[in-house]
Amino acid sequence: MTSIRRWLLAALLTALAIAGFTAAAATYFSARDEVDALLDEELRQVALSLRDHAVLDLRRLESVGANPDQRVLVQIWDPAFDRPYVSRVVGEGPMARTPDGYATIIHDHRPWRVFSLYAGRQLVQVAQPTALRTQLAATTAAQLVLPVLVVLPFLGLAGWWIVGRGLAPLGRLAGAVKERSPTALTPVPTAGLPVEVRPVANALNDLLARLDQSFALQRRFAADAAHELRTPLTALQLQVQLAERAQTDEERARAFERLQQGIRRATRLVQQLLTMARLDPDAAAAASAAVDVGALVASIVEDAQPLAAERGIALACRDEAQQASVSGAEDALRILFSNLVDNAVRYTPAGGRVQATVARDGDSLIVHVDDTGPGIQAEERERVFDRFYRGSDAPGTGTGLGLAIVSQVADMHRGRVTLDASALGGLRATVRLPTNASAH
Amino acid sequence: MRILLVEDDPMIGESVVDGLKAEGYAVDWVRDGQQAESAVTATPYALVLLDLGLPRRDGIEVLRTIRERRLDVPVLVMTARDTVRDRIKGLDTGADDYLVKPFNLDELSARVRALLRRAAGRAEPVIERGQLVINPATREVTWGGAPVALSAREYALLAALAERPGLVLSRAQLEERLYGWNEAVGSNAVEVHIHNVRKKLGDGAIRNVRGLGYTLATE
Numbered sequence: 001m002t003s004i005r006r007w008l009l010a011a012l013l014t015a016l017a018i019a020g021f022t023a024a025a026a027t028y029f030s031a032r033d034e035v036d037a038l039l040d041e042e043l044r045q046v047a048l049s050l051r052d053h054a055v056l057d058l059r060r061l062e063s064v065g066a067n068p069d070q071r072v073l074v075q076i077w078d079p080a081f082d083r084p085y086v087s088r089v090v091g092e093g094p095m096a097r098t099p100d101g102y103a104t105i106i107h108d109h110r111p112w113r114v115f116s117l118y119a120g121r122q123l124v125q126v127a128q129p130t131a132l133r134t135q136l137a138a139t140t141a142a143q144l145v146l147p148v149l150v151v152l153p154f155l156g157l158a159g160w161w162i163v164g165r166g167l168a169p170l171g172r173l174a175g176a177v178k179e180r181s182p183t184a185l186t187p188v189p190t191a192g193l194p195v196e197v198r199p200v201a202n203a204l205n206d207l208l209a210r211l212d213q214s215f216a217l218q219r220r221f222a223a224d225a226a227h228e229l230r231t232p233l234t235a236l237q238l239q240v241q242l243a244e245r246a247q248t249d250e251e252r253a254r255a256f257e258r259l260q261q262g263i264r265r266a267t268r269l270v271q272q273l274l275t276m277a278r279l280d281p282d283a284a285a286a287a288s289a290a291v292d293v294g295a296l297v298a299s300i301v302e303d304a305q306p307l308a309a310e311r312g313i314a315l316a317c318r319d320e321a322q323q324a325s326v327s328g329a330e331d332a333l334r335i336l337f338s339n340l341v342d343n344a345v346r347y348t349p350a351g352g353r354v355q356a357t358v359a360r361d362g363d364s365l366i367v368h369v370d371d372t373g374p375g376i377q378a379e380e381r382e383r384v385f386d387r388f389y390r391g392s393d394a395p396g397t398g399t400g401l402g403l404a405i406v407s408q409v410a411d412m413h414r415g416r417v418t419l420d421a422s423a424l425g426g427l428r429a430t431v432r433l434p435t436n437a438s439a440h
Numbered sequence: 441m442r443i444l445l446v447e448d449d450p451m452i453g454e455s456v457v458d459g460l461k462a463e464g465y466a467v468d469w470v471r472d473g474q475q476a477e478s479a480v481t482a483t484p485y486a487l488v489l490l491d492l493g494l495p496r497r498d499g500i501e502v503l504r505t506i507r508e509r510r511l512d513v514p515v516l517v518m519t520a521r522d523t524v525r526d527r528i529k530g531l532d533t534g535a536d537d538y539l540v541k542p543f544n545l546d547e548l549s550a551r552v553r554a555l556l557r558r559a560a561g562r563a564e565p566v567i568e569r570g571q572l573v574i575n576p577a578t579r580e581v582t583w584g585g586a587p588v589a590l591s592a593r594e595y596a597l598l599a600a601l602a603e604r605p606g607l608v609l610s611r612a613q614l615e616e617r618l619y620g621w622n623e624a625v626g627s628n629a630v631e632v633h634i635h636n637v638r639k640k641l642g643d644g645a646i647r648n649v650r651g652l653g654y655t656l657a658t659e
Contacts, residue, residue: 238455
C-alpha cells in the first residue's frame with residue numbers, strides 16, 4: 001500500500017540531499033578556481049622573489065632534506081652545474097625543466113603545478129603538488145555539505161511528524177465516514193477541514209445524500225407495497241372463510257370462484273410491483289435500442305383484440321408517423337403502451353370505441369389512446385399517476401399501479417404522459433417521446 | 441340488526457356482506473365517504489363498519505361528521521392503516537373499535553356482537569328474556585330449555601325483539617332491521633316470519649301490542 005506520508009518524506013529528504021550535494025559540487029568547482037588562482041600567484045611570487053636576489057650563488061645554497069611541511073618546492077638550474085639546486089628532495093632525480101610561465105607536469109607519479117622563470121642564465125622553478133588544491137577545495141565544499149548531512153535525520157523526524165499532522169484531517173474524515181451506517185446516512189462534518197480535503201468531503205456528502213434519498217424511496221416503496229397488499233390479502237382471507245362456511249355445493253362453488261378472482265388480483269398486484277421495481281433507469285440505458293413505435297403499438301393493439309371483442313369494444317390502430325422509432329427499452333415501452341390500451345379497453349363500456357394513433361410532431365413522436373369511456377375528472381388527471389392512487393370513480397379491482405408505471409417508463413425515455421378529454425367523448429392519453437434522445 | 445358497511449374494495453365488500461348476512465344481519469353497503477355520510481344520517485343503523493381509505497371523503501372525516509351530528513351509533517373502523525398513531529387517531533375521533541386489515545371474519549363477527557351488546561346496555565354475552573335464551577355468538581336459541589332451530593331471518597327477528605326488555609317494534613321497524621336496501625321484501629314478509637317463529641316457540645312467544653307492533657312475552 002502506498003503511503004502519502006512515507007512518499008512525501010522520502011521525496012523531500014531526497015530533494016534536500018540532492019540540493020545539498022549540488023551546492024557542495026558547485027562550491028567545490030568554484031573554490032577550485034579560486035584556489036588555483038591564489039596558489040598560482042603564490043608560486044609566481046616565490047619565483048619572483050628568488051629572481052630579485054639577482055643571480056643566486058648555487059654554491060652557497062644547500063639542498064635541504066625532505067620537509068613535507070613546505071608548501072612549495074624550489075628547483076634552480078645553473079648551466080655551471082650538472083645538477084640543479086632543490087629546496088627539498090622529492091622522488092628520484094630532479095624535476096624536468098619546464099618553459100617560461102605555468103605548467104602542469106607529472107613528477108614522482110604525481111601531478112605538479114610549476115611556475116618557471118629565467119634569472120639571467122639560471123632557470124628558477126617553483127612547484128607544488130596539485131593535490132593540495134583539490135584538498136583545499138574539497139574541504140571548503142565539505143564544510144558546506146556536512147551540516148546538511150547532520151541535519152538530515154532530524155529533518156526526517158520532524159518531517160514525519162509534520163506530514164502526519166498535515167494528513168490528520170484525512171484520518172478524521174475516514175473516521176467520520178466509518179461511523180455512518182446504511183440507515184443513518186447523515187453528512188460528514190466539513191467544518192475545520194482544509195481546502196484540499198473539503199472537495200472529498202463534499203463529494204462524499206453529495207453521494208451520501210443521494211444514497212439516503214434512494215434508500216428512502218426504496219423504503220417508501222416497500223412500505224407502500226406492503227400496505228397495498230393488505231387489501232387483496234384481506235379479500236382472500238374473507239373469501240377463504242366464506243368458502244369454509246359454505247353450507248351447500250352452490251355456495252361453495254360461488255365462494256371458490258370469488259377466491260380465484262381474489263388470487264388473480266393479488267397475483268396481478270405482485271406482478272405490477274415487480275414490474276415497477278425492475279424499471280430502473282440504468283436497465284433502460286443498457287437496453288437502449290431503436291424501437292419502431294408504430295409497429296410496437298400495432299402489435300399491442302392486436303394482442304388486446306380478444307379482450308376488446310369480449311367486452312364488445314371496437315379497437316383500432318392508426319400509424320401516421322410511418323416507421324418512426326425512438327431509442328429506448330422495448331420491453332418497458334411495451335408495458336407503457338399496453339397499460340394505456342388495456343385501461344382504455346377496461347374502462348370503456350360495451351359498444352364503445354378505443355383508438356390508438358401514432359403521429360410525428362417535429363422532434364417528438366406522439367401516441368394518443370382515445371376512448372369513449374367515462375373519462376377522468378380534470379382535477380384527478382394528475383393524481384392518477386401517483387402510485388396506488390385509484391380514481392374515485394374507478395370501478396373494479398385495479399392495483400393503482402398501471403398509470404404510475406406508464407409515467408415511470410415515459411420519464412425513463414425523457415417523455416411525458418398527459419390525460420385530456422378525448423374528441424371521442426372519453427379519455428385521451430397522450431405519450432410524447434423525443435425521437436433523437438436516447439434513454440437515460 | 442341493520443348494519444352499514446362502508447368499503448370501497450368490491451371483493452372485501454362482497455365477502456363481508458355475505459358473511460354478515462349469513463349471521464342474520466341486514467347489511468347496507470356503500471363504497472365512498474359521501475354516500476356513507478348520507479346513509480348514516482338517513483337510517484338508524486345498529487352499527488357502522490367503516491373503512492378509512494375511501495374515495496371522495498376519507499373515513500376519518502366521515503367518522504368526525506357522524507360524531508359532530510351527535511349520532512351515537514357504534515362505529516367499528518376496519519382499515520389497512522395499522523400504526524399506533526392511526527389507531528389512536530381513529531379511536532379518539534370517535535370509533536368504538538379498530539380492526540386492522542387483513543382481519544378474520546370470525547373476529548369481525550365477535551367484535552360486531554360485542555359492540556351490539558354494549559350498545560344495548562348489556563355486559564353478559566347471553567340474552568335472557570323469560571323462557572327465551574339467545575346466544576348471539578353461536579346463534580343458538582332455547583325456549584324453556586329446549587333448543588329451537590331457526591332460519592337466519594327468524595333468528596334476526598327474535599334478536600331484534602330481544603334487544604331490550606319490553607321493547608315494542610312496529611312492522612316497519614322490524615322490516616328495517618331485517619332487510620337491507622337491495623333485498624326485495626314481500627308485503628307480508630314480517631308477518632310470515634312471526635308466524636313461523638310462533639309455530640316453533642308457541643303462540644304466546646310473541647305478543648301483538650295493538651296499534652304499536654310486536655313484543656316478546658315476558659312471563
